[in-house]
Amino acid sequence: MAEPLRVVVTGAAGQIAYSLLYIVAKGDVFGPNQPIILHLLDIPPMMGVLEGVVMELADCALPLLHGVVPTDDPAVAFKDVTAAFLVGAMPRKQGMERKDLLSANVKIFKVQGEALDKYAKKDVKVLVVGNPANTNALICSRYAPSIPKENFTAMTRLDQNRAQAQIAAKLGVPVRQVSNLIIWGNHSSTQFPDASHALVNINGANTAVVEAIKDAAWLNSVFVETVQKRGAAVINARKMSSAMSAAKAASDHMRDWFLGTEDGRFVSMGVISDGSYCAPKDVIFSFPVTIKCGKWKIVQELGITDFARKLLDATGKELEEERQEAIQIIEA
Ligand SMILES: NC(=O)c1ccc[n+]([C@@H]2O[C@H](COP(=O)([O-])OP(=O)(O)OC[C@H]3O[C@@H](n4cnc5c(N)ncnc54)[C@H](O)[C@@H]3O)[C@@H](O)[C@H]2O)c1
């Protein structure tokens, strides 16, 4: 059997981690033959709760889980890790936008960037889930200069999964038959969920979703807005932000990054922008990517309509504004 991988989950006593830890520990992310040692980071007041999570992990009797390291010390949490799920951060409440969390959360990602730089493996793959995820990932990367910028990503997979589920429901097909939905830009209400390159597999043949749905007005309005506002809809209903679906999306993101995307399918990830599709450079922008051998590559030369262009520009502008605000908060 392979050597165990060290995987850190921050915010380990929180609600997303409660679902995520089980998915990771049972082998759904790194594969059924890959043992892991889980490093669990939370803040000092949560150590009692974390103890209960550790008990439950033991009680799951999971064969791939070779060790658990609960801690409130980033130096211990990030030591020799190969994968990092950065979940620990304050969630938004009803009526807030995710960027309203910048002042509460961005400093966490500076500290954790510094700790990753010092203690993690240099090829560590980092997924930022804590909001505002794109800008937190950018700040984390800036404070970890010895780790390649390509190794810092932000989660827009939940938005992609939401988009896929909306299209599948509209067409009355299982979600697995729908692929290649794109989330462009920020994990915020300016994101652009784009179905114009998506495919639906009907009776073994791929058809463009646009052709199958034949309702451009719905695709450009109801569909886009439903996905953009889905996080807020869950908060309004649950009075807490999404957790089960966020954990599933985090595991999908990391699994595809480690194990690769299927031929002919692409997925969306917030990655460091190289200016593809005229997105602003040096922000973490969600693009469609394919992944092979642990490396993501932005899918190029997809057609962009005038409608799409406006939405891509708006979400890019918001990311530039968030970057500026984050730097001001950190330097204050
Ligand atoms: N990107 C996405 O799609 C997405 C989806 C859902 C939620 N989120 C975000 O994920 C974050 C976590 O959500 P949750 O529902 O699990 O929240 P939660 O409040 O249930 O848990 C957060 C945990 O993080 C811990 N924490 C706070 N500061 C920390 C630090 N410096 N180091 C380590 N741990 C720390 C808290 O003590 C708590 O246990 C929120 O910011 C939320 O908005 C993002």
Ligand SMILES: O=C(O)C[C@H](O)C(=O)O
């Ligand atoms: O909406 C939120 O604040 C939580 C999360 O980002 C989500 O999309 O559900």
